[in-house]
Amino acid sequence: MPFRGLANGLACAAAFAVVALGAPAPAAAHPFGDPQTVAITSDPARPDVVRVNWKVGGLDDLTVLGVSLGLLPRERVLLDGAVFYQDSDAAALGPSPQFAAYLLEQVTVASDGRPCTGVVTPPDDLAWAGASIDYTCSGPVSVVSVAVGTLTDLDPAYRTLATGPGGARAIYTADASVHEWTLGAGGDARLGRSAALQIAAVAGGLLSAAVAVLLVLRHRRRRAAIPLTT
Template structure:
């Protein structure tokens, strides 16, 4: 093999392979906090689990070409994809539709903060409620319309935790006065169980992929 051929082969091998956006990678994260200066404000910060999921969302919103999702489900992620979503009108509208905050029967109005470094820093939304809030209901449905297996790990004041997912997209959060501690038996234990289920699901997928890989290798060896 010539030096030129070796160089070409090395360049091909060095090319990044398309990422596979799926709900069994790193989970989304959500933080829910009050605004100490404005008691009627609830601040929600959302971060995507993997940047390739932003590409998948961009295709779904019509911001990126459909051929960026390959036939085998792999995603052709590009570094400019988060900026495309951040500069659009569709993504903030999607964010406000999929994440909602209510103070009892009263809905709180969300305003998306300027989006900078979406893949790394995430998106922040300030929800203005009709009056000072103590306990609010926060619903998170981000990406579950693309695949119901997506999950979001959420944290709140006083060590409150919850896991959002399809069928469990709404949780109550105490923002002032007697917020549960980290060891709170209700939400903390429930979140731990759900987190274990998510991790267990990811491990099952990994084990399944390993078994399939071994079978393929054995068949090749026999052939």
């Protein structure tokens, strides 16, 4: 199908190897596997707290991240990009201050234009349950702005699938790293504003592409139907 071929071509064009410069060097990233996820929720007992749970997509991405943070040996990622994940990788990252600092740098929350203070809960099972961060804001939270940049610092092709209250959805990318989420009254009834705009933009882009393809095909058929004259 034309669209599948176009998508594959764009994916191949976006892939690249991260070049090692200095130590610790970023490892080659693998952004085209399962996407990482974040779940954004409120705390009924603490109206000023927003919880974000981050979970890696592929276990080899934990290895890549661990190498980039200097927590795992560089030889765990070969020059051709092959990654050798071990069960101990998650255990090495989970309790480390470097990993907690990385999450707090790459995942931020703001309410009413003021940043909220995050605290990472040491994960019991980083590989399968992810890591949770509690953000305490200056007052009860209604609408929050959540920025997610995890792994896109290694490769901008990474994506993050996000969920919020009432089934709200958004996709974080290197170019769309901030979304608004409604957590207070009425938040369960609608998508976050930026998520809805993003979905509409994607749908509009697909429709425009389909129309362009149909116009090209119609033009070619018309040219083929014109008889040749001498």
